[in-house]
Amino acid sequence: MGKTLYQKLVGSHTVAKLDADNVLLFADLHLMNEYTSPQAFAGLEERGLMTLMPGQNVSTVSHIIPTKPQAIRVIADGPSALQASNLKRNCDRHGIPLFDTNDVWQGIEHVIAPEHGMVRPGMVIICGDSHTTTYGALGALGFGIGTTEVEHVLATQTLVYRLAGNMRIRLDGEIPSGTTAKDIILMIISRISAQGARGYVVEYTGSALKGLSTEARFTLCNMTVEAGARGALIAPDDVTTQYILAKCPDIAENPAWLAQAREHWSTLHSDNDAVFDVEHSFDVSAVEPYVTWGTSPDQAIPISGRTPLVGDANVEDQANERARRYTMLAPDSAIDGVKIDHVFIGSCTNGRIEDLRAVIDVVGDRKVADGVRAMVVPGSGAVRAQAEQEGIADKLIAAGFEWRKPGCSMCLAMNDDVLAPGVRCASTTNRNFEGRQGRGAITHLMSPAMAAAAAVTGKITDFRKLLGSHE
Ligand SMILES: CC(C)[C@H](C(=O)O)[C@@H](O)C(=O)O
Ligand code: SF4
Numbered sequence: 001m002g003k004t005l006y007q008k009l010v011g012s013h014t015v016a017k018l019d020a021d022n023v024l025l026f027a028d029l030h031l032m033n034e035y036t037s038p039q040a041f042a043g044l045e046e047r048g049l050m051t052l053m054p055g056q057n058v059s060t061v062s063h064i065i066p067t068k069p070q071a072i073r074v075i076a077d078g079p080s081a082l083q084a085s086n087l088k089r090n091c092d093r094h095g096i097p098l099f100d101t102n103d104v105w106q107g108i109e110h111v112i113a114p115e116h117g118m119v120r121p122g123m124v125i126i127c128g129d130s131h132t133t134t135y136g137a138l139g140a141l142g143f144g145i146g147t148t149e150v151e152h153v154l155a156t157q158t159l160v161y162r163l164a165g166n167m168r169i170r171l172d173g174e175i176p177s178g179t180t181a182k183d184i185i186l187m188i189i190s191r192i193s194a195q196g197a198r199g200y201v202v203e204y205t206g207s208a209l210k211g212l213s214t215e216a217r218f219t220l221c222n223m224t225v226e227a228g229a230r231g232a233l234i235a236p237d238d239v240t241t242q243y244i245l246a247k248c249p250d251i252a253e254n255p256a257w258l259a260q261a262r263e264h265w266s267t268l269h270s271d272n273d274a275v276f277d278v279e280h281s282f283d284v285s286a287v288e289p290y291v292t293w294g295t296s297p298d299q300a301i302p303i304s305g306r307t308p309l310v311g312d313a314n315v316e317d318q319a320n321e322r323a324r325r326y327t328m329l330a331p332d333s334a335i336d337g338v339k340i341d342h343v344f345i346g347s348c349t350n351g352r353i354e355d356l357r358a359v360i361d362v363v364g365d366r367k368v369a370d371g372v373r374a375m376v377v378p379g380s381g382a383v384r385a386q387a388e389q390e391g392i393a394d395k396l397i398a399a400g401f402e403w404r405k406p407g408c409s410m411c412l413a414m415n416d417d418v419l420a421p422g423v424r425c426a427s428t429t430n431r432n433f434e435g436r437q438g439r440g441a442i443t444h445l446m447s448p449a450m451a452a453a454a455a456v457t458g459k460i461t462d463f464r465k466l467l468g469s470h471e
Contacts, residue, residue, distance in 0.1 A: 001273060001274075001275065002270070002271025002272060002273035002274040002275075003270070003271055003274055004166045004168075004203060004270040004271075004274040004275075004276065005139070005203055005233050005235055005268060005269055005270045006141065006164070006166055006201040006203060006231065006233060006270075007166070007274070008267070008268065008270075009122065009124060009140075009141040009233075009268075010023065010025065010141070010161075010163065012122070013025050013026045013027075013028075013124045013141075014026075015158055018160065021162055021163055022160055022161065022162050022163070023160075023161050023163065024158050024159070024160060024161070025124060025158060025159050025160075025161035026124065026157060026158050027056070027124050027125065027126040027153055027157055027158065027159060028056060028123040028124050028125065029056055029057075029058065029113070029118055029119070029123060029124075029125045029126075030056060030057045030058075030125075030126050030127065030150075030153045030154070030157070031057075031058055031059070031060070031109045031113055031125065031126070031127035031129070031132070032057065032058070032059040032060075032087070032096070032109075032127065032128060032150065033059065033060060033061070033062050033063055033087075033109055033127075033128065033129060034059075034061045034062070034063065034064060034083040034084050034086070034087040035063045035064065035083065035128075035414070036128030036129065036146070036147050036150060037059065037087060037090065037128060037147075037150055038083060038086050038087070038090075039147045039148075039150075039151070040128075040147050040148070040150035040151035040154055041086070041090040041094070041151075041154070043148070043151040044094075044151060044154055044155060047155075049154075049155050050094060051094040051095070051096060051154045051155070052154070052155060052156055052157050053157045054094050054095035054096045055095075055097075056157060057094075057096045057097075057154065058096065058097050058098075058099075058113065058118065059087055059091050059096055059097070059098045059099065060098070060099035060106060060107065060108070060109050060112060061084050061087060061098075061099070061100060061101050061106060062106070062107065062108045062109060062406075062407050062408050063407070063408045063412065063414045063415070064077070064080035064083055064084065064414050064415050065080075065084070065101055065106070065405075065406075065407040065408075065415055066405075066407070066415050066416055066417075067375075067377050067404035067405045067406070067407045067409045067415065067417060068404065068405070068416075069403065069404060069405055070405075072102055073101050073102055073405060075101065076416070077415075077416070080414075080415065084100075084101055087100075088100055094154070099112055103381070104381045104385070105380065105381045105382055106380070106381050106406060106407075107378075107379050107380025107381055107382070107383065107406040107407070108347070108348045108351065108379045108380065108406065108407065108408055109127060109129060109132075109348070110127075110129070110131050110132065110134040110135075110218070110222065110348035110379075111348055111351060111352060111379030111380040111383065111406075112379075112380045112382070113125070113135070114134075114135070114137075114138065114214075114218070114243075114247065115247065115380060115382050115383075116247070116382075117244070117247035117248040117250075119135045119138050119140050119142075120138065120140065120244055120248065120251075120261075121138055121139035121140060121236040121240060121244065121264075121265045121268050122139060122140065122264055122265065122268050123135070123140040123141070124140070124141045124142075125140055125141070125142040126142070126143065126144075126145055126149075126153055126159060127142070127144060127145070128144065128145055128146065128147060128149070128150045129144050130144040130225050131144070131222050131225060131348050131349070131430065132144045133221050133222060133224050133225045133229060133230075133231055133232045134218050134221050134222040134232075134348060135221070136221035136224070136231060136232035136233040136234055137214060137217035137218045137220065137221045137222075137232075137234055137240075138214065138217075138234075138236065138240055138243070138244065139233065139234060139235055139236035139240060139265070139268045141201070141231055141233065142221075142231065143230055143231045144225070145159065164199060164200055164201045164230040164231060165199050165200040165201070165277040165278070166200065166201065166203070166274075166275070166276045166277050166278075167197055167200035167201065167202045167203070167229070167276060167277060167278045167279070167280070168202070168203050168204075168205060168270075168276040168278075168279045168280070169188065169202055169203070169204050169205075169206075169279075169280045169281070169282070170204075170205050170206040170279070170280070170281040170282070171184065171204060171205075171206040171207075171208035171209060171282055171284050172206045172207045172208055172281070172282075172283055172284070173207070173208055173283045173284045173285030173286075174208070174211065174284075174285050175208055175211040175212070175284050175285070175287070176284075176285065176286070176287065176288075178289060178449070178463070178464045178467075179284070179287050179288065179289060180216065180219070180289075180358070180447040180448075180449065181212055181216035181217065181219040181220045182219050182223070182290070182349070182350060182428070182445075182446065182447035182448075183287055183288065183289050183290040183447055184208075184220060184282075184284055184287055185219065185220050185223040185224065185226075186223075186290035186291075186292065186297065186300040186445065186446075187282070187284075187287050187290055187300070187302075188224075188227065188280075188282060189223070189226050189227045189297050189298045189300065190290070190298050190299070190300040190301070191280075191282070192227055192280060192298075193227070193298050194226060194227060194228060194296050194297055194298040195227075195228045196227045196228060196298075197224065197227040197228050197229035198227075198228030198229070199228070199230065200229055200230065200277065200278060201229065201230055201231035201232070201233060202224050202227070202229045202231070202232045202233070203232075203233045203234070203235070203270060203276075204220065204221075204232065204233070204234050205234075205235070205270075206281075208284045209234060209237075210237075210239075212239075213239065213354060214239055214240060214243040215352045215353070215354040215355070216354070217234055217239075218352065219349055219350060220232070220234075221233075221234065222348055222349045222430065223297070223349055223430050226297040226298075226430055226431065227297075227298070235268055235269035235270065236265045236268050236269075240265075241262070241265065245258075287302075288302035288303055288304060288462075289302070289303045289446065289447060289449070289450050289462060289463065289464070290302055290303070290446070290447075291303055291335050291444050291445070291446045291450065291460055292432045292443070292444055292445040292446075293307045293323075293324075293327060293329055293335050293444070294307075294319075294320065294323030294324070294326075294327055294432070295322075295323040295326050295327065295432055295433055295434050295443075296319070296323065296432065296433070297430065297431065297432060297445060299319075299320070299323055299432075300445070301335055303335060303336050303450070303460070303461075303462045304336065304462070305334075305335060306332050306333060306334055306335070307324065307329050307330070307331055307332060307333050307335065308320050308331060308332075309331050309332050310331045326434055326442070327442050327444075328442070335444075335460055336460060336461060336462055337459050337460065337461065338424070338444070338459055338460045339424070339458060339459045340372065340424045340425065340426045340444070340454050340458065340459060340460060341371070341372060341373070341423045341424050341425070342372065342373050342374070342375075342419060342423050342424070342425040342426070342441075343368075343372060343373070343374035343375065343401075343425065343426045343427070343451050343452075343454055343455040344374075344375055344377070344409070344410045344411075344425055344426070344427040344428065344429065344437070344451070345359055345374070345375065345376045345377070345401075345427075345428050345448055345451050345452070345455075346375070346376060346377030346378065346379065346404075346409055346410070346411065346428065346429070347377075347379065347408065347409075347411040347427075347428060347429040347430060348379060348408075348411075348430075349428065349429055349430040350428035350429070350447065350448050351377060351378055351379030351380075351383065351406075351428070352379055352383055353383050353386050353387060353390075355428065355448040356376065356378065356383070356387050356392050356396075356448070357390075357392065358447070358448045358449045358452070359376070359392075359396070359448045359449065359451070359452040360392050360395050360396070360452075361449070361452075361467075362449050362452035362453050362456070362463050362466060362467065363395065363396070363399050363401075363452050363455070363456060366399060366456040366466075367399050367400050367456065368399055368400035368401060368455050368456060369455065369456055369457055369458030370458070371458060372454075372455060372458050373402070374400065374401045374402065374455040375401065375402045375404055375409070375410065375417070376396050376401050376402065376403055376404060377404040377405075377406065377407060377409040377410070377417075378404070378405075378406050379406060380406050381405075381406055383406065384405065384406055399455075399456070401455065410425075410427070410429075410437050410438075411427075411429040411430070411431075411436075411437075412429075412431070412436055412437075413436065413437050413438050413441075418437070418438040418441075419437045419438030419441035420438060420440075420441065421438070421439055421440025421441065422440055422441070422442070423438065423441045423442070424441075424442045424444070425437055425441060425442065425443050425444065426444050426446055426450070426451045426454035426455070426460060427443050427444065427445060427446070427451065428445075428446065428447065428448050428451050429443070429445060430445065431443075431445075432444065432445050444460060446460070449463045450462075450463050453466050
């Protein structure tokens, strides 16, 4: 029987089969942040152990870091400063490379790893962070783990890994102009639910993938975890190869390595006779920009849609009712035109250069609407530098956006970027949970172009109308 791409990746990294459901899996790369690593290092210390393969580990400070544009960033909050200094001490002691608070390349782990060529097709990448699924965009198996597992990976570069099921999601049709990977993933989650891929690694296939850049694929795979998936994968193609070679000159410029790499990458796809446990198929040719109205990423509707009607009080209706109460939106109301107070553009879902270009395309000569506070937090120092070089930063500042330093920031409000209760935010992030951006604050997830339109109009609005490309 043929194998799925997922099975091939697990197979090539299995050090030992433990039982029918578990293997000991080798990690080519282990990423760490300041938030989920301290206890792991403390655990190693207690046992008198050192990191087995420090060169295959990389750390960054991203969750708690302030993003105000000071030349030297100082973490004012005591416990957060301690987390950052602990990470530095631990990385120094263990010989692990660190993108520290004031490193020019510092950023969100899932933004910096690919941009420095650390992620290549066929790898297994582990991190104490759920959005590690992002790397599937490059044909690498990435997934999040907990703190005790971080300790195990540091000590052994392996993980006791419970096998996942195989799910395939076909995306066919031509992606309409104005529709982005963010809209497609919000559509998928709204259709299969926030638990719909639970226990599975999702492989995306279908003709629509050709229309998605690598950065767009990052967005798709990043948010697949919001459907409960344990991983997301896209078989590497020409788009992938081009991206990787641009980031990995050592491979691109060495003919022998390049030939070897190409040969390996060409094997990274599911066999024709591979069996998937679950299959879904979507036509993307009519997918509009999507926006969430509730407090779970699956409570998403097209911009022309309306919030759900009051149903007959089944479980979904109860969840809808609770979400509606929190977001203060009546049943059967339009999402287009809902007034917002704040705009947040950034995160590992949509904080990359293509996202910022999309924002500028919508903003044009417009200004941030009166009474709206709009922030742009690039995903990394490299994204920030690139945006400055392209003139994007100047345009954003001229339009009235705050141009920040990189970090997770208001994606989860673990630093000092926190919304006040009742503030309604148009956000390019991935989670709209109650209180995610500040206690009592309301989050509407959307694409960068949609967030830009919200910033300049002060309400959730179909950006295509602003550009005159849609009636
Ligand atoms: C802090 C971290 C453990 C968490 C995650 O795992 O995703 C965070 O990044 C998030 O987005 O909620
Ligand atoms: S940007 Fe948001 S989702 Fe991504 S790692 Fe940071 S907190 Fe998590």
